[in-house]
Amino acid sequence: MATPLLNPPAPGRTLGESLQQRGVSRRALLKYAAYLGGLMAMPASTTQAFAEGLASARRQSVIWLSFQECTGCTESVTRPFSPTFESMIFDLISLDYHETLQTASGEAAEEARLKAMADNKGKYIVVVEGAIPAKDGGIYSTIAGQTNLDMLRDTVKDALAVVAVGTCASFGGIPKANPNPTGAGPASDFVTAKPVIAIPGCPPIAEAMAGTIAYMISFGKLPELDQRGRPKAFYGETIHDRCYRRPFYERGQFADSFDDEGARRGYCLYKVGCKGPVTYNSCATLKWNGGVSFPIQSGHGCLGCSEPDFWDQGGFYRPLSASLHNLGLPLAAAGVAGVALGAGAAWTARRHLASRGQDVATPEGKKP
Amino acid sequence: MTLLDFARGPALEASLFIFVAGVIWRCVGTLLLPWRLVRVEPRKGASSPWVAALKGVLVKLWPYDTFAKSGVVQFVNGYIFHAGFAVVFLLFAPHILFIKGVTGLSWPSLPNNVIMMIGVVTAASLVVALVFRVTSPVLRLISRVDDYISWFLTFLPVATGLMAAAHLGLRYETLLSLHILSFCALLVWFPFGKLMHAFLFAFSRAVTGVRMGQRGAAI
Numbered sequence: 001m002a003t004p005l006l007n008p009p010a011p012g013r014t015l016g017e018s019l020q021q022r023g024v025s026r027r028a029l030l031k032y033a034a035y036l037g038g039l040m041a042m043p044a045s046t047t048q049a050f051a052e053g054l055a056s057a058r059r060q061s062v063i064w065l066s067f068q069e070c071t072g073c074t075e076s077v078t079r080p081f082s083p084t085f086e087s088m089i090f091d092l093i094s095l096d097y098h099e100t101l102q103t104a105s106g107e108a109a110e111e112a113r114l115k116a117m118a119d120n121k122g123k124y125i126v127v128v129e130g131a132i133p134a135k136d137g138g139i140y141s142t143i144a145g146q147t148n149l150d151m152l153r154d155t156v157k158d159a160l161a162v163v164a165v166g167t168c169a170s171f172g173g174i175p176k177a178n179p180n181p182t183g184a185g186p187a188s189d190f191v192t193a194k195p196v197i198a199i200p201g202c203p204p205i206a207e208a209m210a211g212t213i214a215y216m217i218s219f220g221k222l223p224e225l226d227q228r229g230r231p232k233a234f235y236g237e238t239i240h241d242r243c244y245r246r247p248f249y250e251r252g253q254f255a256d257s258f259d260d261e262g263a264r265r266g267y268c269l270y271k272v273g274c275k276g277p278v279t280y281n282s283c284a285t286l287k288w289n290g291g292v293s294f295p296i297q298s299g300h301g302c303l304g305c306s307e308p309d310f311w312d313q314g315g316f317y318r319p320l321s322a323s324l325h326n327l328g329l330p331l332a333a334a335g336v337a338g339v340a341l342g343a344g345a346a347w348t349a350r351r352h353l354a355s356r357g358q359d360v361a362t363p364e365g366k367k368p
Numbered sequence: 369m370t371l372l373d374f375a376r377g378p379a380l381e382a383s384l385f386i387f388v389a390g391v392i393w394r395c396v397g398t399l400l401l402p403w404r405l406v407r408v409e410p411r412k413g414a415s416s417p418w419v420a421a422l423k424g425v426l427v428k429l430w431p432y433d434t435f436a437k438s439g440v441v442q443f444v445n446g447y448i449f450h451a452g453f454a455v456v457f458l459l460f461a462p463h464i465l466f467i468k469g470v471t472g473l474s475w476p477s478l479p480n481n482v483i484m485m486i487g488v489v490t491a492a493s494l495v496v497a498l499v500f501r502v503t504s505p506v507l508r509l510i511s512r513v514d515d516y517i518s519w520f521l522t523f524l525p526v527a528t529g530l531m532a533a534a535h536l537g538l539r540y541e542t543l544l545s546l547h548i549l550s551f552c553a554l555l556v557w558f559p560f561g562k563l564m565h566a567f568l569f570a571f572s573r574a575v576t577g578v579r580m581g582q583r584g585a586a587i
Contacts, residue, residue: 252478324377
């Protein structure tokens with residue numbers, strides 16, 4: 001992987017010139033553009049424009065803020081399977097601040113962030129990883145004496161756009177799960193004046209991140225987003241729609257448990273809680289580890305990790321068509337209430353009949 | 369909370385509570401109602417009340433000869449949408465999982481394509497039933513708002529279910545949410561409207577059977 005923090009771009013140079021100086025040929029850039037363009041379902045005719053856009057752009061300043069998170073998203077983006085391609089994203093950007101990756105620490109690290117903000121005012125991209133705790137003034141997570149909430153607001157005010165990477169930054173994720181003790185929320189809850197692009201997933205697919213950033217650098221605009229702010233190119237279809245087990249769903253052939261005959265035959269995992277039908281992501285097409293596999297292929301249902309509140313869906317193994325909670329007690333209470341109401345109604349009817357002097361009888365119509 | 373979470377959570381829980389409490393209330397209330405005193409002696413050779421009750425329920429599963437010819441299409445259509453609704457509700461895998469979640473019971477399912485086909489037939493049959501109702505002067509005269517609400521709330525889950533299965537119009541999770549919410553509406557309305565006939569038809573037919581049996585009249 002390139003080390004952008006130790007090797008800043010020469011001022012005034014375009015990306016194409018910088019890459020050429022580093023031994024990355026124009027042909028390699030074109031292949032990279034074709035690769036990303038293919039992933040984003042862009043027409044082949046735009047590959048040239050994509051590559052030209054990348055070559056003529058300046059390296060994009062990126063400030064990466066890490067809040068309530070596990071660093072899994074950084075792990076995903078920085079540990080690609082085929083470094084030749086995915087790591088090129090780090091040649092396209094100037095990662096000016098990233099607490100895990102940068103060599104600077106303490107005040108020097110914060111100075112790097114402030115300098116990047118000042119040098120690239122209105123042009124830098126803020127990547128947010130992790131949810132932002134807001135309860136009690138946001139005191140539950142601080143960096144350099146500053147709450148995450150304050151750091152986000154301070155950093156975002158002069159940014160070009162915000163990219164929320166991972167489900168925590170996109171939708172709140174695990175920190176926001178019930179009972180959400182820190183009042184955590186997604187970046188979009190606190191950033192209203194700038195566009196926020198969501199790249200959810202726990203973790204997100206590296207190509208989704210790279211493709212989105214490269215698109216923004218090349219074309220100078222946001223990719224087409226869905227109603228949750230996700231790039232449609234990567235989140236346009238459900239896992240279920242692209243799942244190789246889909247034919248088994250249609251045939252009504254399901255695994256009833258993880259080790260039964262159905263599971264061994266590769267039947268649909270709907271009954272064991274797969275959330276693929278309502279989860280928008282590219283796992284079934286791009287897959288992981290260089291296209292080797294994805295969770296469903298490995299025999300486990302989709303958790304729905306790129307959707308809001310995926311942690312609070314009543315359990316990973318509860319089927320999608322079942323209610324979120326166990327209903328035994330409420331329905332037993334409903335039964336008792338029903339019997340009481342019915343008995344009360346019948347008693348009232350009997351009293352009414354008695355008051356009118358009418359006799360009651362056995363089913364045979366005789367006096368009891 | 370997303371619309372789907374609301375549908376699978378509070379909406380389903382509240383509507384199931386109302387459904388169970390309401391149905392038991394109406395059934396228990398009806399079963400505990402006092403029998404009327406019959407002051408005449410039963411006709412000699414009259415069948416026992418239980419046999420007469422069972423006969424009353426079963427015999428009326430098909431219309432009298434007098435009405436069989438004129439109303440056979442309507443009658444058969446009624447069977448089509450009742451049976452179709454039952455098959456779609458009871459033999460579609462996701463529905464079975466829902467039932468299993470509530471009762472703990474499960475059974476084998478039919479393939480989705482078969483369910484889809486039966487669902488389309490059921491929806492068409494329900495539309496035919498509505499056409500009968502609004503075009504027949506007699507049916508129109510005896511129809512109340514309750515009838516139309518009951519029809520609508522029966523048709524809605526079938527229509528939204530078909531749309532969800534075919535991914536028509538909206539995103540799948542929205543269609544699924546609307547399908548579950550329409551089912552919730554059906555559950556809430558069920559004990560209070562004419563849909564309650566699903567349980568009470570047996571009671572009313574049985575009582576008619578008993579009364580007719582006592583008089584020695586043919587049912």
